[in-house]
Amino acid sequence: MTTTTSQETTVTTAVTDRAQRIEKLRAAAYRIRLNALNMGEVQGQGYIGQALGVADVLAVAYTDQLNHRPEDPHWDGRDRFLLSIGHYAIALYAALAEAGIIPVEELETYGSDESRLPMSGMASYTPGMEISGGSLGHGLTVATGMALGLRHLGNPARVYNLLSDGELDEGSTWEAAMQIAHHGLDNVTAIVDVNALQADGPTEGILRTEPVTDKWRAFGWHAIRVDGNDIEALVDAFDEARAHKGAPSVIICDTRIGRGVPLLETREKAHFMRVGAEEWQTTRDQLAEGFNAAGSATDTEGSDR
Numbered sequence: 198m199t200t201t202t203s204q205e206t207t208v209t210t211a212v213t214d215r216a217q218r219i220e221k222l223r224a225a226a227y228r229i230r231l232n233a234l235n236m237g238e239v240q241g242q243g244y245i246g247q248a249l250g251v252a253d254v255l256a257v258a259y260t261d262q263l264n265h266r267p268e269d270p271h272w273d274g275r276d277r278f279l280l281s282i283g284h285y286a287i288a289l290y291a292a293l294a295e296a297g298i299i300p301v302e303e304l305e306t307y308g309s310d311e312s313r314l315p316m317s318g319m320a321s322y323t324p325g326m327e328i329s330g331g332s333l334g335h336g337l338t339v340a341t342g343m344a345l346g347l348r349h350l351g352n353p354a355r356v357y358n359l360l361s362d363g364e365l366d367e368g369s370t371w372e373a374a375m376q377i378a379h380h381g382l383d384n385v386t387a388i389v390d391v392n393a394l395q396a397d398g399p400t401e402g403i404l405r406t407e408p409v410t411d412k413w414r415a416f417g418w419h420a421i422r423v424d425g426n427d428i429e430a431l432v433d434a435f436d437e438a439r440a441h442k443g444a445p446s447v448i449i450c451d452t453r454i455g456r457g458v459p460l461l462e463t464r465e466k467a468h469f470m471r472v473g474a475e476e477w478q479t480t481r482d483q484l485a486e487g488f489n490a491a492g493s494a495t496d497t498e499g500s501d502r
């Protein structure tokens with residue numbers, strides 16, 4: 198009887214721990230989106246849709262998964278997070294602020310002269326920015342070298358590379374994918390943001406990448422595909438990727454451009470968004486509304502258990 202009670206207690210504690218973990222991440226994702234909107238307002242435009250779409254992925258990476266020291270961004274034991282899509286810098290700055298690597302107040306300098314936060318990600322400017330991205334298709338090649346080096350040195354740190362689905366058009370991405378699998382670099386996790394859009398239009402119409410999961414598997418990767426706006430699914434996918442041994446892992450994340458802000462989810466020109474000066478407050482109001490409504494739903498579910 199005592200044993201049963203103890204097991205029940207353990208199970209209940211595990212459920213509560215997981216619920217708290219998810220709720221913490223949901224709040225982090227909300228703040229990342231809010232940071233991105235505030236930065237967007239500074240410039241009046243930008244890659245806002247991508248930032249909102251990938252916020253859940255970054256929340257899970259930076260506040261749940263990455264082994265890092267916010268006060269020492271160059272710590273040798275840190276997990277490396279490579280942003281090869283330099284135009285997503287606004288999203289990464291939002292996450293770096295949430296993770297405590299750069300001060301939240303600094304975000305208002307975004308894109309201005311003398312700022313450490315240029316509009317495209319550059320390693321020499323920003324603490325926590327591992328590589329200068331933007332010329333697409335180089336992140337995974339750099340990850341190859343870093344991961345080989347870490348293994349050679351016996352350093353247990355992991356290498357993550359966030360790619361876009363448009364970046365799968367680059368041949369160098371697939372050369373690196375072959376190399377990483379060939380060397381059995383299970384310290385690499387690639388994350389692909391599949392928002393089905395790229396600069397010139399819908400991905401499907403530019404260069405078809407589907408069936409994308411099968412392609413990665415054919416290249417020797419452990420491939421996991423999830424709803425990239427589902428925090429629970431993301432947590433499980435990252436945990437699975439870290440535990441998988443003998444081959445690299447890729448997490449293919451289906452995300453929605455503008456996620457969390459209905460006004461922007463439906464915007465036609467979504468790759469590079471222009472948002473009117475009078476619209477920014479609406480975007481923040483809609484974001485808060487959605488966050489609070491989802492919170493109430495979670496509370497109700499919780500009380501039913």
Ligand SMILES: [Mg+2]
Pocket residue numbers: 361362363390391392393394395400
């Ligand atoms: Mg895309």
